[in-house]
Amino acid sequence: MYIAAKRSSLGLGDMMKAMIAFVVCLATVLAWAEIAEAQTQQPQPTTPIPGVSDDAMAKSARVSKLIGSEVYSADTSIGHIEDVLIDNTTVTAVILSVGGFLGIGDKLVAAPITAIHVGPEARFRTDLTKEQLTNAPAFDFGKLK
Numbered sequence: 001m002y003i004a005a006k007r008s009s010l011g012l013g014d015m016m017k018a019m020i021a022f023v024v025c026l027a028t029v030l031a032w033a034e035i036a037e038a039q040t041q042q043p044q045p046t047t048p049i050p051g052v053s054d055d056a057m058a059k060s061a062r063v064s065k066l067i068g069s070e071v072y073s074a075d076t077s078i079g080h081i082e083d084v085l086i087d088n089t090t091v092t093a094v095i096l097s098v099g100g101f102l103g104i105g106d107k108l109v110a111a112p113i114t115a116i117h118v119g120p121e122a123r124f125r126t127d128l129t130k131e132q133l134t135n136a137p138a139f140d141f142g143k144l145k
Helices: 012-040 054-058 130-135
Strands: 070-073 076-087 090-098 107-112 116-118 124-126
Touching: 076 107, 076 130, 090 130, 107 130
Parallel strands: 070 124
Antiparallel strands: 070 076, 076 090, 090 107, 116 124
């Protein structure tokens, strides 16, 4: 039995595929080299910004997590945080949405930030009663500057 080895020649399409494969492999090697170099570099020393301390931040809550959170009086939900008002660097009030059902018939009420406390399991609680909040004047965003 005679087996003839056929001489193969690479066509233009095959050469392009080989070239693309080579470029992809080269790019991968260079990327890995860059990652390895970045991991071996020593981090630059940092300088804390005055007025920002780890202790203060550990006791803080993110406003993005406050907005929409339920507020409880004892074990009863009395509303949710709609917004937070600040004056320069001080939080002046929390706007609570109280009453209503599924956003219908609710009323916005301003409560002092000191009236909102973070309880166990990051539950926001207040000593204000549902009646106090229901009888409080409605808050109007139009009155803000």
